[in-house]
Amino acid sequence: MxxxxxxxxxxxxxxxxxxxxxxxxxxxxxxxxxxxxxxxxxxxxxxxxxxxxxxxxxxxxxxxxxxxxxxxxxxxxxxxxxxxxxxxxxxxxxxxxxxxxxxxxxxxxxxxGGGSDDAPVAAHFPHANLPTRLGRMVGRDDDVLKLSARLNASRFVTVVGAGGVGKTTVAIAVGHHLVDAFSGAVLFVDLGMLGDPGLVTTAMASMLGLSVQSNDATPNLIAYLRDKRILLILDTCEHVVDVVASLAASIIDAAPQVHILATSREALRVESEQIYRLDALAYPPDEPGLTAAMVQAFPATQLFVERAVASGARLDISDAEALLVASICRKLDGVALAIELAARRVESHGLQQTAALLDQRLTLLWLGSRTAPPRQKTLQATLDWSFGLLTELERVVLRRLAVFVGHFTLDAVLEVVTSATLDRATVLGAMDSLVAKSIVATRPIGAMVRYRLLDTTRAYVLDIRIDEAEAADVAVRHAAYYRRWLEQTGIEWPNLATGEERTPHFAAINNVRAALDWCFGTNGNTDIGIGLAVAAAPVFLAMSLLPECHRWSERAIFALDDAALGGLDEMHLQAALGVSLMFTRGGRGAARIALERSFAIAGERGDALDQVHLLGPLNMFHLRTGNFTAALQFARSCSAIAATLEDPVAIALAHAILGISLHLRGDLAEARTELEAALDRGPRSQRTTTIYLGFEGKILARAILARNLWLQGHPDQAMACARQAVEEAAAMDHSLTLAIALVWAISVFLWTGDVRSAEAYIDRLIARAETHSMAPYLLVGRGFRSEVAIRRGDAAAGVEGLRSSLQKLHAAPYELLSTELNLSLAGGLAAIGQVDEAIALIDESLGQVETNGNRLYLPELLRKKASLLLQLPESNRNEARACLMQALELSRSQGARAWELRSAIDMAALMTGTGEIDSARALLQPVFAQFVEGVGTADLKAAEQLLATPR
CATH class of the missing domain: 1.10.10.10 (Winged helix-like DNA-binding domain superfamily/Winged helix DNA-binding domain)
Structure with missing residues (x-):
């Protein structure tokens, strides 16, 4: 058939x-x-x-x-x-x-059979024993091709890499790739089975069928190989490296057709040897937005999924599950053996529990294949094998290196590992040896080489008990080193514009976290911890790591003794605590208390610059809690003090916060002057406001300027300015700054009627706020999303969403955008027929604006009230007309041409409805004529349509 x-x-x-x-x-x-x-x-x-x-x-x-x-x-x-x-x-x-x-x-x-991948047994070489290659090898095709080419060119290559990385698998694959070129003459020698170095030559000779009749089989072996074309694969050489190095050198010199491919955790270090370092499998980065397709493009995750399925697990990888797989592969550093062992657990534990077990503790005793060599049956066995090859001195240095998390520099090693009993020269020698033996991994980051222990190695080493006094001594030196590092480099953080520049700093911050954990732990050193927290706080703010800034500042404050209370350390810690609380939990009393405490200390112990640094956050706190009058007072104080300083960052900050305060009060011309001054290109400073305010003040100034431009009648400039603010914030890759830019940019696009752009920015805001625990910005984003729903016709859902967001924002409290969201809610209520409730909400908002001081919105609130009054069954046209006239007067006094145009449109429509067409045109035309740009925006199109109404 x-x-x-x-x-x-x-x-x-x-x-x-x-x-x-x-x-x-x-x-x-x-x-x-x-x-x-x-x-x-x-x-x-x-x-x-x-x-x-x-x-x-x-x-x-x-x-x-x-x-x-x-x-x-x-x-x-x-x-x-x-x-x-x-x-x-x-x-x-x-x-x-x-x-x-x-x-x-x-x-x-x-x-x-004839077409198989297994080695053909040549008639003239009956000793061929190349093991069967894997049915499918993941992520190593390029390595096989490169090794094959190098082996053909140089005859002697050693594959060097950490235990479990896949050296043997790759060597066997190279053997199969070259098997035809050697007519099947490939000999695989597993030296891992030999415990005695003296048996290396004897074992190899016996595999070739040679009679061994003396203690040294080398002459016989060389004589046999002299005229043979053979590929020798010498697997697992590290524990017999000296003997193998001597033998390999002799064979290469005496047998010109013999090629040697060795695998070892360290190089053989003989002449003519070529080193090929086999890295771990590539795995997905720890970045937001990864999808299943993106994750499964990496060889480490491909291997994990294949081995899990082969073990009987049922995996249908969704985006959520893909993130778990990526996390597991990162945790295991892309080490093939570790990934295979973990993948075998999925069938019995499930993906979620497997990931949880690895998070709790790397499980070094999980069993692998029954047919694997003993040293590869578990991670524990693999690491036992590696550790057993080290000298006592190397073990001591390795145990001390385990204090580091992630990458570290040689400078850090010399400061932390060196002690009275271990000088710098000894440590340098041990590091060289540990790198050579693939125990310590290296990676160039920036202009320097960084070192690290793989997570599996570090977990193994941390289980080795050492003297408590020695452990504490190492931990103290580790914490002290990273405190000095923060003090020296902290000022650089806000100016690191690219991922390449940030990478070494992000690598080091993991060690700062570990040091803080130890300092404030059971047997830690809180004195060092306090200093470390003070140095770390501005860096956490600059990195948008607000929850961590809150956590460690608070821990350090609690640890202060009576002598330290009221000092500069407390001033810095309270400021960091207040800022981080303000941006993550809204304007609760704890944030205000911390900021006011810090400002009081600055008045007693600090200088003028300290006071400027604290007046900025205090201004922001009162803006966010809805006390705009108090915020303006803090802004004016900040401006007055900054004027006495020759500090461009302080001056720019003062202009920015005064600009936003004036903007919200409705003083648009004065606000624009301050905002443009904040953006003026003055002398460049290494510092930015992120190190004490938590975000970049110039980005805020540009975002507020965008709103100011729209209100003053420049819609095209406003949209361009808003986009620029978002682009600059995104280029900084600073989440809080980006969230702030997005919030204010969204309002510009909603005002102009560009709902599509607003929606795109809303999605970005919500995603960033969720990822970085910025609850107020998340609620604002959801409120804006609800406004869009109302505009798109789903008023019921929009009203429900706005009510929920506003309720939670009031509870925070975060009132910076409450009036704007109330205007949206009133429109939604009217759309579902609840006009009376909408009017009551507007009246309430009018009262709050008069009390709180954000008079910017008065014209729009009055216009909205007039619109709602006209929707009542028994509308009061006279009251509506009075509201619109008042709105026109207020908008003109503010210089808010955008509010004026909206009020004029509504008044002209009202007048047209009562037959006053000429008067309506006379009112609207001069207002419309003030606009020389933005003809495609919603309000200008509405005005143009109304003016086109026949007389």
Missing amino acids: TTAAVQTKDGVSFGPFHLVANERLLTKAGAPVELGARALDLLVVLISAPNEVVSKKDLLSRVWPDVVVEEGSLRFHIASLRKALGDGQDGARYITTLPGRGYCFVASVSRT
Whole structure:
């Protein structure tokens, strides 16, 4: 019978089975297996693509090419195939069902015959013993090609890498890649099985069938190899490195056709040796927005998924699950052995629990394949093997290095690891050796080489007990070093514009966190911890790590003794605590108390610059809590003090906060002067406001200037300015600054009627606020989203969303945008017929504006009230007209042409409805004529349409 299934000429083996497809023969331990024709066809198709999902549609079309068959028949024959194979019995796994996707052949497959990947046994070299290569090797194709080329060119290459990284797997794959070039003459020597270095030469000679009749088999071995073309793969050389190095050098010199591929955790260091460092598998970065497709493009995650499926797990990777897989692979540093061991746990524990177990503690004792060498059955065994190869001095240095988290510099090593009993020269020598033995990994970051212990290695080393006094001494030096580092580099943080510039700083901040944990832990040193927290606070603010700034500032304040209270350390800590609380939890009393305490200390112990730094946050606090009058007073005080200083950052800050305060009071001309002064290109300073205000003040100034421009009648300039503010904030990659820019930019696009741009910015705001725990900005973003819903016709959902957001913002409290959101809510209420409630809300807002001082919104509130009055069943046109006239007068006094145009449009429409067409035109035309840009914006289009009304 002819079938559409793939027909292979070679035999295929899996478990105890052997399949010869072209003979349609399946045997088990040599005995034929009875199997139906369709079931056999299915097996051929599935086994032709091991570890790959074959869809049901594909199976049906290939096994039943000319017949319409229902899925029930497919399930029946798959069940028959599973039964014949004993799938699921005694732990055997061959075929896995992936619901909704298809079937996958998950057993390890090896091919035999003329076209196989296994090494052909040459007639003149009967000793060929190259192990079967993996059915599918993940992420190493480039390594195999590069190694093959280098081996052909230089004859002697050593693959160097950490334990479990996959050196043996790659070496075997290279052997298969070159097997034809050597006519099958490939000898694989597993030196990991030898405990005595003296047996290396003897073992190799015996594998070649040579008679060994003396203690030194080297001459016989060399004589045999002298005229042979052979590829020798010397696997796992590190524990017998001296003997192997001498032997390999002798063979390369004496046997010109012999090529040697060695694997070792350290180089052999002999002449003519080429080093090929095998890195771990690439894994996804820890970044937001990763999707399943993006995650599965990395070889580490591909390996994890394949091995999990092969072990019987059912994985249908969603975006959420992909993030878990990425996290696991990062935790395991892309080490192939560690990934395979973890993947085997998914079938029994599930993906979530496997990730949780790794987060709690790297499980070094998880079992791997039964056929693996003893040193690779568990991570513990692999690391025991590596640790056993170290000298006592190297072990001491390694144990001290475990204090570091992530990457660290050589300068840090010399400061932290060196002690009275371990001088710098000794430490340098030990570091060189640990790097050479692949125990310590290296990576160039910026202009310097960074070092690190893989997480698996660090977990292993931390389990080795050392003297408590020694451990404490190392921890003290570690914390003290990173305190000095913060004090020296903290000023640089806000000016690091690119990822390349930030990478070394982000690597070091992990050590700051670890040092803080120790300092404030059970046996820590709180004195060092306080200083470290003071140095870390501005860096946490500059990085938008607000919850961490809050946590460590608060811990340090509680640890202050009586002598330290009221000092500069407390001043800095209280300021950092107040700012971080303000931006993460809104304007609660704790934030105000911290900021006021810090300002009081600045008045007693600080200088003028300290006071400016604190007046900025105090101004922001009162703006956010809705006390705009008090905020303006703080802004004016800040401006007065900054004027006495020659500090460009302080001066820019003073202009920015005074500008926003004047803007919200409705003094638009004066506000614009201050905002433009804040953006003026003065002398460049290394500092920015992020180190004490928590965000970049110039970005805020530009975002507020965008609103100011719209209100003054320049809509095109306003939108360009708003976009520029967002772009500059995004370029900083500072989350709080970006959130602030987005908030104010959104209002500009909502005012101009560009709902599509507003929606895009709203989505960005919500995503960033959720990721960085900025609750007030999240609520504002949801409020804006509800306003868009109202504009798009879903008023009921919009009203519900706005009510919820406003309720939570009031509770925070965060009142900076309450009036603006109330205007949106009033419009939504009117749209669902609750006009009376809408009017009551506007009246309440009018009262609050008069009390709080944000008079900017008065004209728009009055205009909105007039619009609502006209919607009542018994509308009061006279009251509505009075509201509109008052709105016109107020907008003109503010210089708010945008508010004036809206009020004029509504008044002209009212007058037109009562037959006063000429008067309406006379009112609207001069207001409309003031605008020389923005013809496509919503309000100008409405005015133009009204002016076109026939007389």
